[in-house]
Amino acid sequence: MTAHQTSVQTTPYPTDEELVAALKEGKRDACAELVRRYSSRLYRVVYRILGSEEEAEEALQEAFISACSKIATFQGKSQLGTWLYRIATNAALMRLRRMKHNHVSLDSPVETEEGDHLPRNLADWRFDPYRVALNEELRQVLEDAIQALPETLRVVFILRELEGLSTQETAQTLGISESATKVRLHRARLMLREYLTPYLSGQTINA
Numbered sequence: 001m002t003a004h005q006t007s008v009q010t011t012p013y014p015t016d017e018e019l020v021a022a023l024k025e026g027k028r029d030a031c032a033e034l035v036r037r038y039s040s041r042l043y044r045v046v047y048r049i050l051g052s053e054e055e056a057e058e059a060l061q062e063a064f065i066s067a068c069s070k071i072a073t074f075q076g077k078s079q080l081g082t083w084l085y086r087i088a089t090n091a092a093l094m095r096l097r098r099m100k101h102n103h104v105s106l107d108s109p110v111e112t113e114e115g116d117h118l119p120r121n122l123a124d125w126r127f128d129p130y131r132v133a134l135n136e137e138l139r140q141v142l143e144d145a146i147q148a149l150p151e152t153l154r155v156v157f158i159l160r161e162l163e164g165l166s167t168q169e170t171a172q173t174l175g176i177s178e179s180a181t182k183v184r185l186h187r188a189r190l191m192l193r194e195y196l197t198p199y200l201s202g203q204t205i206n207a
Contacts, residue, residue: 016080031068046092063088145195153188
């Protein structure tokens with residue numbers, strides 16, 4: 001056995017299916033393995049929803065406690081990751097609504113959302129800013145723009161564009177239809193373009 005082979009850490013549950021089985025059997029190390037395997041990607045989601053490290057950590061803890069305690073309800077109809085994204089997203093949204101006293105439903109139709117704005121100046125765009133290597137300044141501007149999105153649009157954009165979930169997985173995570181997911185993603189992209197166009201044109205973005 002080589003030095004490299006001896007340094008590789010192994011898990012007793014190589015696949016998610018084995019991990020789920022261990023969780024359902026109540027094995028004590030299974031929940032710790034679930035946290036190890038998924039904490040980084042779930043933290044990114046809840047942090048982007050909440051915009052606060054402290055709130056994100058609280059939401060993540062709530063999500064894992066919920067997942068480990070309710071694993072018996074997981075039937076394997078979706079991927080384990082998709083199921084966890086839904087739990088974590090719900091935990092983050094619950095905290096966000098308590099923070100903002102805002103009880104907007106994820107199922108409210110985007111098409112009729114009040115206060116929504118369509119982009120006015122897209123003619124000179126030659127690329128999508130969230131698909132190129134961003135410098136630190138532009139990255140922060142983009143993060144601010146994402147935080148400024150309405151809740152229903154922000155969550156879809158985070159899951160679909162930033163976390164790379166498919167349209168189907170995003171829809172399953174949020175409990176909405178694929179067509180609604182596509183509409184919300186399109187609307188989020190347009191709003192982000194409107195927000196970022198002045199910056200990319202060398203203008204100042206009004207707070």
